Amino acid sequence: MSRKSERLVNLTIALLATKRYLTKTEIFNSVEGYEGTPETKERMFERDKDDLRSLGIDIEVGSFDPLFNDEAGYKIKQEKYQFELGDVSSIEISLLSLAAEAWQEASFGDVAQRALLKLRSIGIPSDELSIPATIHKLNDGGQDLSLITKAIAQSQSLAFPYLDSTLSIKMRSVVPIALSTRNGFWYLSGVDQDNQEIRTFRVDRISSAITASEGPGDFKTPPGFDSSKVPSESPSHDLALIDVRVGKASSLRTLATSTQSLGEWDQITIPILNLDWLCSIVLWHGPDAFVQEPASLRDLVVEHLAALVENHG
Amino acid sequence: MVSKFSAPLERTARLLDLVPYISSHQGISLKELAKLFKVDESQMTSDLTTLWMCGLPGYTPLELMDLNFESGFVTIHNAETLSKPRSITFDEGVALVLGLDLLRSAISPERKDLLERIDLLSQRLAGLIKLPSALSATSVVNQEVSAAISNALKSRMGLEISYHSLYRDEISTRIILPIEIVESEGQLYLSSYCYTASDFRQFRIDRIQGAAVQEVLQEIPKSSVQQSRYTCTIKVLTPTRAVAERFKQSELQVNTAFDFETYSFQWIERSIMASGRAVCLQSPPDVRKSIAVMAQTMLDRYKAR
Structure with missing residues (x-):
């Protein structure tokens, strides 16, 4: 095991240090660790190349002399091997360090820790205390964020079983365009392949593994999409007018776009993103909230109240 | 995302990353290095011994990396080829x-x-x-609140908070000694001792509307009040995702009942109201009755309009 790591490190050094492409023969003759019959060496080298590539090290294949049909040669370009962040200041290193430290030491936290070690290796001191912010921890919630982000980068299709509001599980097929986290939940937005509309899904409602496959070849991110907006599974722009008692119904108030005082009551306006959801918050507040408009929301509230009376009387 | 590499590859990555780290932190202790790279000290010693055998082809002392670590402190020279950190994945x-x-x-x-x-x-x-700019993460917590919390935690001080209790729908002022930030069901909570309630409490951080650092008695009274729990029985009429998430049930079946434990009747009352026609509270009977009365009062008001 030690031999293999040693050989891989030596191969990396040799391919990084060389100015021209090294042929296999040169590698076998000079890099420590290649032993055995020519076939064994050949097999070792093929595996080593694959291993280095899987570590993210890009090996270039080129020809010694393009005029002759020469043996292929290999090298690693410094600029591709190195972390090329350009000129960075101590403040920038501090910002990046804080960004890496934002991850809880869960699975993705290990990834962030490795990034932090690389940042520290740049050798510019960081002073995180100089940044006036305290941030809360990010958690991947056990989700495969890597798979989702790769799919966004490559416009792949994602298929997953999703728990809808009636508790039935349906297969969804989506080309993802954004991933965001708010209130501790992860949200995945994408173009639903069944109806070509943008939908947002809460990632923890995906009931089992996500599979990625090649997406539609002509996919373009819909213009004007803003991932920072409030997520909703079925967007709508109707407004609700609700009376709330003074000093009460804080969770309805936080949704309001405007408030008008009526003495003992305030009248607030709330954009309706999801009728059932809003109805449920109104009911939660009991006699402290009263729906004026629209009729659809009033009717829904009244219908639920009648059922509550009947079921509990 | 747990390491997908085999042991020799994992080790190769670590060896390659050790060189730039030591180059920029000459004289770092072997102990600290082991901790940073999450291996024990004997593994780190073995890693450094392996690195010491590596270098440019030729492998004479001139071409090998020059590592020193016998003293327990690590220095490296002649390692220019690998001295810059690797590109990020x-x-x-x-x-x-x-x-x-x-x-x-x-x-x-x-x-x-x-x-x-x-x-x-x-x-x-x-x-x-090569990532499109489509990732976002936001913190819903007020900047002043988060700064006060982290100050209090760092300096082991108390906090005066104004807290929005969702089920009482009230904003109360409390004196607390924060202990730690914990995460549960996707929400962040501040686990604390609350002097106002004389007991340990968890406060949802996004519901803390204001916070100021304050001196408190560091001693937590031993005789903290034991909060009582109540059991409710809830019958499912229409299985919905909202009900499953609210009552933390993984499965719901029509016309079956489940038991739910709560610290607060107010919470259960509001939760049943919010669930509307989807569920029916079977016990306790007094909460059941108060729901019927409340729903009737509201219904009368809608009908009177």
């Missing part, structure tokens, strides 16, 4: 871009200088890993 870039976005939401809008740098860094990283 896709996952590492994603972690940094999301972390920067979270940081952006925690910085005051007046610090335009920092916000601009964050945007530039984020673009540069996204460029390195």
Whole structure:
């Protein structure tokens, strides 16, 4: 095991240090660790190349002399091997360090820790205390964020079983365009392949593994999409007018776009993103909230109240 | 995302990353290095011994890396080829871009200088890993609240908070000694001793509306009140996702009942109201009755209009 790591490190050094492409023969003759019959060496080298590539090290294949049909040669370009962040200041290193430290030491936290070690290796001191912010921890919630982000980068299709509001599980097929986290939940937005509309899904409602496959070849991110907006599974722009008692119904108030005082009551306006959801918050507040408009929301509230009376009387 | 590499590959990555770290931290102790790279000291010694055998072809003392670690402190020379950190992987870039976005939401809008740098860094990283700018992370917590909490935790001080209790729908002022931040069901809570309630409490951080550091008695009274729990029986009429999530049930079946434990009748009353026709509370009978009365009063008001 030690031999293999040693050989891989030596191969990396040799391919990084060389100015021209090294042929296999040169590698076998000079890099420590290649032993055995020519076939064994050949097999070792093929595996080593694959291993280095899987570590993210890009090996270039080129020809010694393009005029002759020469043996292929290999090298690693410094600029591709190195972390090329350009000129960075101590403040920038501090910002990046804080960004890496934002991850809880869960699975993705290990990834962030490795990034932090690389940042520290740049050798510019960081002073995180100089940044006036305290941030809360990010958690991947056990989700495969890597798979989702790769799919966004490559416009792949994602298929997953999703728990809808009636508790039935349906297969969804989506080309993802954004991933965001708010209130501790992860949200995945994408173009639903069944109806070509943008939908947002809460990632923890995906009931089992996500599979990625090649997406539609002509996919373009819909213009004007803003991932920072409030997520909703079925967007709508109707407004609700609700009376709330003074000093009460804080969770309805936080949704309001405007408030008008009526003495003992305030009248607030709330954009309706999801009728059932809003109805449920109104009911939660009991006699402290009263729906004026629209009729659809009033009717829904009244219908639920009648059922509550009947079921509990 | 747990390491997908075999042991020799994992080790190779560590060896390659050790060289730039030691180069920029000459004289670091072997102990600290082992801790940073998450291996024990004997593994670190073996890693350094292996590195000491590596170098440029030729492998004479002139070409080998010059490592010193017998004293327990590590220095490296003649390692120029590997002395720059390796490029970041896709996952590492994603972690940094999301972390920067979270940081952006925690910085005051007046610090335009920092916000601009964050945007530039984020673009540069996204460029390195070829990621479209489609990731976002925001913190819902008020910047002053989060600063006060972290100050109190750092200096072991108390806090005076104004807290919005969802089920009482009231904002109360409490004196607390914060213990730690914990995460549960996707929400962040501040686990604390509450002097106002004389007991341990967890406060949802996004519901803390204001916080100021305050001196408190560090001693927590031993005789803290034991909060009583109540059991309710809830019958499912229409299985919905909202009900499943509210009552933390993984499965719901029509016309079956489940038991639910709560500290507060108010919470259960409001939760049943919010669930509307989907569920029916079977016990306790007095809460059941109060729901019927409340729903009737509201219904009368809608009908009177």
